[in-house]
Amino acid sequence: MNAGDTGRSGRTGRTDGPGSAGATDPLLAEASAPARIAAPGEGFTEQELALAARNHALPLEALRYDLTPPGLHYVLTHYDIPPADPDPAAWRLTVGGRVRTPLTLDLAALRTLPAVTVRVTLECAGNGRARLEPRPISQPWLTEAVGTADWTGVPLRALLAEADVREDAVEVVFTGADHGVERGVEQDYRRSLPLPVALDALDEERPVLVAYAMNGGPLPPQHGHPLRLVVPGWYGMASVKWLRDIALTDIPFDGFQQAVAYRVRQRPDETGEPVERILPRALVLPPGFPDFMSRTRVVRPGPVPLEGRAWSGCAPVTGVEVSTDGGRSWREAELSAPDGHRWAWRHWRLTWTATPGLHQLTARATDAAGNTQPLDPPWNRGGFANNLVQQVPVVCTAAEHASADPV
Amino acid sequence: MNAGDTGRSGRTGRTDGPGSAGATDPLLAEASAPARIAAPGEGFTEQELALAARNHALPLEALRYDLTPPGLHYVLTHYDIPPADPDPAAWRLTVGGRVRTPLTLDLAALRTLPAVTVRVTLECAGNGRARLEPRPISQPWLTEAVGTADWTGVPLRALLAEADVREDAVEVVFTGADHGVERGVEQDYRRSLPLPVALDALDEERPVLVAYAMNGGPLPPQHGHPLRLVVPGWYGMASVKWLRDIALTDIPFDGFQQAVAYRVRQRPDETGEPVERILPRALVLPPGFPDFMSRTRVVRPGPVPLEGRAWSGCAPVTGVEVSTDGGRSWREAELSAPDGHRWAWRHWRLTWTATPGLHQLTARATDAAGNTQPLDPPWNRGGFANNLVQQVPVVCTAAEHASADPV
Structure with a gap:
């Protein structure tokens, strides 16, 4: 197995970022599959098949719809779709870290803010993985990890303006409610955006959204109910689902999904380039x-x-x-x-x-x-x-x- | 490949029932994969993976819902999800064959008839196939091809009463709008029920439905929009989606999905037992x-x-x-x-x-x-x-x- 290890975090049960708990539980390591590359001619494994069954692709005939019906839009869930709170009014979104005015918002408060609707094609960064040789063992997408929806929500920049971001902030870290373990690292799913991207300062026509509606209805469970991020033009890993916290940081975020996963690398020991924009x-x-x-x-x-x-x-x-x-x-x-x-x-x-x-x-x-x-x-x-x-x-x-x- | 052929229809491009066109087009046979059994130790193939991507399983955490949200309910589509007619009012359901009063109904007419709602767990007959050794090569379900929904529609027996079924009728044949080829046989998806099952005469508490709503809303495209059959207690192949014709026959139906597919066989040359009721x-x-x-x-x-x-x-x-x-x-x-x-x-x-x-x-x-x-x-x-x-x-x-x- 070690031959295919991608290196920075293997079966050791450790994280590679500051703030890492760093403890190693051999039982947790036992549960967690290492990164590896398929052997030459190795058929798809049962683990890959299980991911292909639970993570839904767009049936190609659904390319006929301008707007993908929610049940046909691709879905990638890293861990579990989190349970819905028995009381939807109990969901809270917090905005904190390097801000002057930390926010705690419920859904009713978010819905009072000016909303916009943006039509966005989302695609998984792993789309096409199953056609690579040798094949990295992970979610085995062929070509159908895509879908298009109208997303409605509050522009992220409006929330950041209300929170009054401090001058030393450089990144915005988004935390979702789905919880799991990946290559030995226990985590809530968490990703960051550089502050200029989060503020749309690089591209005025691309509002990053905190979205609560898809095609005019509530978000379905698998698309992030009740709240998610939508980052137009970026691969789907940036559009954190089941969003519950937004944190401004004064150093670049180096959590698992940013620094270990979603990097373009040829060798296991290199830092690699971050995966960001969707290629044509x-x-x-x-x-x-x-x-x-x-x-x-x-x-x-x-x-x-x-x-x-x-x-x-x-x-x-x-x-x-x-x-x-x-x-x-x-x-x-x-x-x-x-x-x-x-x-x-x-x-x-x-x-x-x-x-x-x-x-x-x-x-x-x-x-x-x-x-x-x-x-x-x-x-x-x-x-x-x-x-x-x-x-x-x-x-x-x-x-x-x-x-x-x-x- | 012939070693794994299930026999009654192979790569010959012929059907095995009366009324078969029987012509063989070698190009069509070229397009159509034969039935086969995986070799010992053979990993899952790209064709199996492609089916697993487009046919959606229930993510197991969705077992928490009494009623499965439509986008999480399992989906098996034999061919393509048919295009919706630009004018939904143009959809017609015909009831004919061995009846005294052939019917042609549009959706508005169906909605004027008394409706019932039944909560039904549907499961694919192929659920568990991917765990068999040796493995039949087809849609590779593990254990998650299941879902539960409230289906609303017209009891089939009410439509059959209105059509006034002749005394010599023995079966009811249901035709869906999805069209494709399977083991060389070009077909619309088509299945039958024995007349007593269709009339619920064997079990008064099991209304077979011609359903137009799922969980209170219109059927999603992948669940049979605008009309489908729902046969409680039977594996999903009986619940024909995109239903457009119901035909009463005076001989047992022997089409591909009845006589070739969906039979329990140990040897390719035996007739086998039909797949019907869902096992626990x-x-x-x-x-x-x-x-x-x-x-x-x-x-x-x-x-x-x-x-x-x-x-x-x-x-x-x-x-x-x-x-x-x-x-x-x-x-x-x-x-x-x-x-x-x-x-x-x-x-x-x-x-x-x-x-x-x-x-x-x-x-x-x-x-x-x-x-x-x-x-x-x-x-x-x-x-x-x-x-x-x-x-x-x-x-x-x-x-x-x-x-x-x-x-």
Whole structure:
């Protein structure tokens, strides 16, 4: 197992940051799976399968919805979905640390503040991990860890203004209610943002939200009920669910999810780069109909409308190219007109004339900053930000109907 | 691949029932994965993983809800979730075949008929498949393909009475709108019920429903919007989603999902027994908190409240036993009082005094018909109805906190 260890925190039961309790309980270490990389040719493990079952992907046909219905939006829960308090009015959000006016807010108080609604495409930083070789063992996403919703809540900067942030604050640390252990470190899920990002000072059009509604209704349990952070343009790990505390700090936060997990590393002993902005990706809404087991698509000869979505957290999407021959040739798709939803995916379409045989469909998004999708997967030890192009195998039949069930 | 073929329909592109089109398109056969059994030691395949990602399991902590929130209820979609009609008023349900008064109903017409609401626990017939050895290759459920909802709709027997069923009718065939190919057979998803079951003549307290609401709201897309069948006590394959046609027949239906799939077989060449009623199962709401990757649970020494759910489609649950030593000794749990919801799971609880070390929790349900759960998995080629007892590994720590993330 040690061969695949990512290093900074292994099976030792210790944390690597200041304030670490540092004690080692061998029983806790026993419970906690180490980081590792799959052996060559190793099939998916039962632990990976158990994560794939409980963390829900977007079924690809749900790319047809502008707004993903909540039960089809991707879900990644590090530990457990926390129990709802029997009295929802008992939930409190605290804002403290390097502020002059610490706040304690209940949901009613939050709802009296001016609210905004932002349409945001969220994607898990581990999307694409299962297609890496060798494969980092973790939540094994293929390409479907994505979804788009209208999030309603209070801009974080309004709360920070009310708390009166001190001049020495440099970061904002967000703590959720889900509790667990990961590589020996017991923790509440916790992540930080640099203060300028939290204040939207770097990008006036990207309000970071403390959200209490999704698509106009209360947050479902798995999406952070009753409160969550939403950071447009960043991979999902930044959008802390079940939010209960916001703390301003005068040193950079180095907790597990910031300094150990969610770093792009080639070697286990390097600090690595933090995972932040969503890289561009296009997905194809699979055409025709599927085979149950292989998910290979079946279409008839003739014109086949192709469509899908494309997004980037780095800059607006400027183009989508589509290939129907596995990447040998590409055609430019028609992008939907900008609709003011900068942080949501855009729709694209193209008509393809199918001929009998097996075809490989793929699509590639490019953004205004010049980022595009690679044709070879960008490997790193954690399996983050793999925006390799998707491959959609499609069989075009010769006949109108090959066989049919009795009616 | 042929070694694992379940036989009656393989890669031939043919159906096995009367009315089969029978034509073979080698391209369609190319698209369609054959039935097979995993080789000894073969890890989960990418095709199994893709199914596990798109078909959602109940995260086990959601056992805490009497009624499963729709986004946490298990979902199994054979083909695609069909597109919603741009005009919901355009949906039609037809009732025909061996009837004197064929019906065509829209949603408004259905809503004028007397409605009932029934609380039902649905479970996939393939639940537990991934724990079989050797493993049938299909949707790889572990133990979490379950959920409970309040379904509201029109009793099927009321529609059949209105259609005036002819005396020679023996079965009722239900057709959904999802379309795909499976082992070479192109089909709309289609299943039948014997007429006495459809009429509830065998069990007056089990109304088979044509349902248009789930937990008081419209059906979500993945649960059959706008209409579905709900057959209390039967595995989920009977509860046809996206229901658009009901046909009375004078011969038993032998379509793919009835005669090829969903049969309990030991050999590929036998007819096998049909999969029907849900066998008893108890699940433990995992105590304490989890490790991210292994999902091993962590608890502190001392009293630990254990709880969970138990259900059976065969007869009311009469008892749940719990073992905290991997099945060597058992204690009787306290079952919740009957609450009139015969077709829904029941809550159970028990207090366990945890001591430092590794423990294996397991629970076993028994019903009034004397059915209980096996300690060894009941193997069959399709991987159906494996109600093997669940195993929940739990580590009880020695210390109050072993390590912690910096705050």
